[in-house]
Amino acid sequence: MDERHEVPIGMDIAAAWSWRLLVIAAAGAVGIWLLRLFSEVTVPIAIALLGTALAVNVVDFLERHKVPRLLATFVVVISMLLVFFGMLGLVGQQLSTQVTDLKANVVQGITQVQDWLTAGPLNISDSQLQQWVDQAKSTISSSDTSVVSRIGAVDTTVTHIVAGFFIALFSAFFFLYEGDRIWGWVVSLFPRAARERVDSSGHVAWRSLTAFVRATVIVALTDAIGIAFAAWVLGVPLTLAIGVLVFLGAFVLVIGAFLSGLVAVLVALVAQGPWTALFMLVAVVAVQQLEAHVLQPFLMGRLVAVHPLAIIIAIAAGVIVAGIVGALIAVPLAACLNGVVRHLSDLSQPSLPFVDPPGPEPA
Structure with missing residues (x-):
């Protein structure tokens, strides 16, 4: 055979890897498209899995202490609902009692901004300022149709949120109550030869998810x-509301707590001026440094074993694919995939034969 027509070994290997990577990328793209298509179902189920990972140990603890699992599941789910709505109620109460003072501060702040624009270095005349205000009013008044369409979109979004809430609620209940049975049914869908590895990989992924949720709650x-x-x-007013917002925002690792903490800086700026806002910003940065240099390496590095760079890349990819929800789900998904890949890699390594250590030579 003419050797001139042979494909170099490097090209052959590159081609083999290329078509496999293309198939994997195509399968991943189809999977992402399906998840986005059915996001009204998949997102609540993902949130239910996160809640289950947080609360399943409590259900197991109650069951070990002679409480029927059905009753234990009811107690845990109702307790989670009470905590959730209790937080919302406390925030609503604080908003209702302090929002009036905050409105007055906002009005005063707008007046100060107007005075600075006219008497400050920009030296804007009152006629120019009034012209800008009139343009803003005309823009708002000429967009009645868009406002109506946005109101309709908001109504649709509220409907989806309510439906997603009940899907997540019932999913979490059944995951807590008979999650092992549901997982057994999922494993049975795979070929018999692959079931053992699928089952072990699922348990590894679940342990990674549980560790991630616990670590994230501590950080938040x-x-x-x-x-x-x-x-x-x-x-600064609205302290409780700020705390709840930061707690929820911290579930988006690295950037969530900082962005929600900027709301506290904005409230401080509106309510008490730039110096208080500056001190508030210093406090937010200090808390973020504590998280980045103490909590993240200790908790995420040891319990979840995901590098901070991988966390940032996962968050960026999640934002691109599904926005805020994608950023919320991306990191636990990366933690689960990391655990599964390491587990399967360990299984694929051949076990070395045991060799007795050399002993003393016979006399």
């Missing part, structure tokens, strides 16, 4: 308590 609580305490010390 630390961020919320630290920033809310700083806001309380500085006399």
Whole structure:
């Protein structure tokens, strides 16, 4: 055979890897498209899995202490609902009692901005300022159709949120009550030869997800308590609402707590001026440094074993694919995939034969 027509071994290997990578990328794209197509179902189920990972140990603990699992599941789910709606109620109460003062501060702040625009270095005349205000009014008044369409979109979004809430609620209940049975049914869908590895990989992924949720709750609580305490010390209003917002935002690792903490800086700026806002910003940055240099390496590095760079890339990819929800789900998904890949890699390594250590030579 003419050797001139032979494909170089490097090209052959590159081609083999290329078509496999293309197939994997195509399968991943189809999977992402399906998840986005059925996002009204998949997103609540994903949130239910996160809640289940947080609360399943409590259900198991109650069952070990002679409480029927059905009753234990009811107790845990109702307790989670009470905590959730209790937080919303406390935030609503604080908003209703302090929002009036905050409105007055906003009006005063707008007046100060107007005075600065006219008497400050920009030296804007009152006629120019009034012209801009009139243009803003005309823009708002000429967009009645868009406002109506946006109201309809908001109504649709509220309907989807309510439906998603009940899907997540019932999914979490059944995951807590008979998650092992549901997982057994999922494993039975795979070929018999692959079931053992699928089952072991699923348990590894679940342990990674549980560790991630626990670590994230600790990080979120630390961020919320630290920033809310700083806001309380500085006399910033809406302290409880700020703490709840930071706690929820911290579930988007690395950037969530900082972005939600900027809301505290904005409230401090509106309510008490630039110096308090500056001190509030310093407090937010200090809490973030504590998280980045103490909590993240200790918790995420040891419990979840995901590098911070991988977390940032996962968040960016999640934002591109599904926005805020994608950022919320991307990191636990990356943690699960990391655990499964390492588990399957360990299984594929051949076990070395045991060799007795050399002993003393016979006399």
